[in-house]
Amino acid sequence: MGYRLKPSQRQRLSTLQKGTLIIASTSFIALGIYFGIVLQSTKTTPGHASNSLMLEDPAGTGETLIAFTWDEGEVLKPEIGPVGSQTNTQTQIVSEPDLNIKGLTNPSGGIDLSIPWNTSFETEGISIETNFRMLDTDGDFFSCGKEFRFGIRKGNPAVRYTLTDSKGKKQVIEEQSDYRIADDRNFRIYAFSYNPVSGRAEILVDGLLVWSKKTDAFQSLAWKAGTPVVIGAGLDAGGTTSCILDKISVRKPVGGRFIPLDLLGFSAEPEGDQIMLSWFTGSESGTEQFIIERSSDTQSFQEVGRVRGAGKSEEMKAYALLDTRPHHGVNYYRLALSNHRSKSVWVPVIAIRFPPEPGFLQPGLSGGTSR
Numbered sequence: 001m002g003y004r005l006k007p008s009q010r011q012r013l014s015t016l017q018k019g020t021l022i023i024a025s026t027s028f029i030a031l032g033i034y035f036g037i038v039l040q041s042t043k044t045t046p047g048h049a050s051n052s053l054m055l056e057d058p059a060g061t062g063e064t065l066i067a068f069t070w071d072e073g074e075v076l077k078p079e080i081g082p083v084g085s086q087t088n089t090q091t092q093i094v095s096e097p098d099l100n101i102k103g104l105t106n107p108s109g110g111i112d113l114s115i116p117w118n119t120s121f122e123t124e125g126i127s128i129e130t131n132f133r134m135l136d137t138d139g140d141f142f143s144c145g146k147e148f149r150f151g152i153r154k155g156n157p158a159v160r161y162t163l164t165d166s167k168g169k170k171q172v173i174e175e176q177s178d179y180r181i182a183d184d185r186n187f188r189i190y191a192f193s194y195n196p197v198s199g200r201a202e203i204l205v206d207g208l209l210v211w212s213k214k215t216d217a218f219q220s221l222a223w224k225a226g227t228p229v230v231i232g233a234g235l236d237a238g239g240t241t242s243c244i245l246d247k248i249s250v251r252k253p254v255g256g257r258f259i260p261l262d263l264l265g266f267s268a269e270p271e272g273d274q275i276m277l278s279w280f281t282g283s284e285s286g287t288e289q290f291i292i293e294r295s296s297d298t299q300s301f302q303e304v305g306r307v308r309g310a311g312k313s314e315e316m317k318a319y320a321l322l323d324t325r326p327h328h329g330v331n332y333y334r335l336a337l338s339n340h341r342s343k344s345v346w347v348p349v350i351a352i353r354f355p356p357e358p359g360f361l362q363p364g365l366s367g368g369t370s371r
Contacts, residue, residue, distance in 0.1 A: 063298065063349050065120050066250040068113075068231065070103055075113065081120075081250075081299065085228070088112045094243045101187065103131070103246030104232060107239050110139060111232025120299055121229060123252045124196040124220040130248040133187045139234035141190060142250060145227035150192045150203075151235075155181055157203045157210055159192055162222040170222055171215065177203055179210035187246060195253055196220055260285040260337070261309075264316070268333055268352040275323040275354060277304075277333055284313045289338035296327045298349065301334065309337075326354045 066081035070093050076084035091106040091113065104111050121144065128150055130141045140151035149160040158176030165171075181188065194201040199219060203211040237244040262282035269276050277292055287309030293301040304323050323331075334349045 063252045064249060065118075065123065065252060066115065066229070066231075066248070068249075069247050073102075075104065082115055082118045084113050084115045084231075086112075086114050091232075092241075094241060096243050099187065101131075101243055101246045103243040105237045105241055105244050106232075106235070107237055107241050110234040110236050111245060112234075113231040115229040115231070117226045117228055118299070119225075122223050122225065125194050125253045126221060127191070127193040127251040127253040128248070129189060129191040131187050131246040132190050133185060133242070133244050133246075134181050134183055135185065135238040135240060135242060135244045136235050139232065139236070140230065141232065141235075141245070141248065143230045143233050145224050147222055147224050147227070149233075150190075151233070152181075155183070157181070157190060157205060159201070159203060159211075161194060161201070163215060163219040164222040165216065165219050171219070173201070173213060173215070175211065175213065177211035179205065179208075181205065185242075193253055194221060261287055263335070266333075266335060266350055268331075268350055270352070270354060271322065273355075275326045275331065275352060276320060277323060278318065278320040279335065280319070281310070281313070281317045283315075284310045284317065287311060287337060290319060290321075291336040291338055292321050292323070293334050293336055294323060294326070295332040295334075296329060298332050301332075304333075306338065328354065330354075 064080045067079040069079050073093055075087055075091060075093055078084070088106050088109045088111065090108050091104060091111050093102060094105050095102045104113070106112075126148075128142050132141060132152075134152075134155070137152060137155040140149045143149040143151070146160075147162045149158075151158060153176045156176045156179060158174075160172070160174040163171045163173065188206050189204075191204045192202070196219060197217060199215040199217040201213045201215075202209060231248055232245050235244055261284045264280040264282050266279040267277070269278075279290070281287075288311070290307045290309055292304040292306075294304045295301040305321050307319050307321055310317050323333075330351055330353050332349055332351050
């Protein structure tokens with residue numbers, strides 16, 4: 001059930017709609033506080049949505065697609081994301097007590113942890129980070145067929161990725177850094193990111209920029225749907241049983257393609273046994289419909305409802321939609337546009353615990369309501 005609120009319509013709102021208006025109107029008053037506090041929030045409090053993309057991403061660097069730590073002793077089980085399907089037979093988890101590290105090794109053939117294709121992988125940009133020990137000079141930390149590979153070539157960080165522009169024209173980038181990694185058996189943090197808004201790609205080692213590439217802006221990463229993602233392809237720890245790969249996370253970076261609106265705020269509040277979603281735009285250009293999608297795990301999203309957009313506007317607009325059937329536990333919500341290829345409208349993905357914990361004081365209503 002969705003509403004597009006206009007001052008001229010307020011006197012005709014039903015009882016339920018008036019409850020919606022209270023939240024939306026109060027949120028207007030609180031916008032200044034919102035920008036000063038909520039946009040800086042990194043913690044999801046019971047019954048109130050945080051602007052963090054998810055609880056496990058306190059830095060707000062993007063929606064996490066895959067995250068493995070191997071701390072629980074299961075090779076195929078991730079902390080976040082789809083479960084792996086297979087690895088090479090000798091892949092195992094080993095501990096390095098002196099380094100307080102637990103990760104993967106395979107002395108023969110490579111780790112090759114395969115993860116079945118998931119539609120969430122088809123992201124326009126990407127941010128990858130892993131902890132790797134130079135026991136092998138050739139292999140991939142993260143790969144997906146021929147379209148994407150990030151790893152090591154002859155001891156140097158290297159990457160291959162494929163871009164596609166708005167007309168479907170593809171461009172393959174395959175390069176390696178001149179930065180030679182010392183053969184000292186130390187773990188280092190290797191990171192790769194590609195931002196589709198700027199067209200800039202970077203490789204960092206322990207925070208040091210060792211390679212960058214600037215291509216035309218607003219090109220998306222190209223993926224071959226159905227191709228498994230592989231972690232540790234060809235990494236065999238130099239034939240040893242020492243840990244070579246400790247932790248890896250893959251995120252969708254903050255930002256995306258051109259978004260035809262200026263999103264000022266997106267929030268969720270408990271409303272009895274339902275959840276009220278509200279959002280504000282400063283301007284819109286060609287917005288047909290807003291779609292609210294909900295997930296219990298940040299991986300599989302389902303549509304909750306739609307609200308008609310303003311189309312073209314240079315004024316602040318307020319919108320609201322009531323989720324009448326929220327999950328028990330943490331609910332994740334995101335905005336999408338019916339006329340836009342992005343799976344979500346930039347950021348945020350917001351989270352709210354439902355039902356709130358006893359004694360929670362719901363903000364935004366005059367006098368407060370004890371939950």
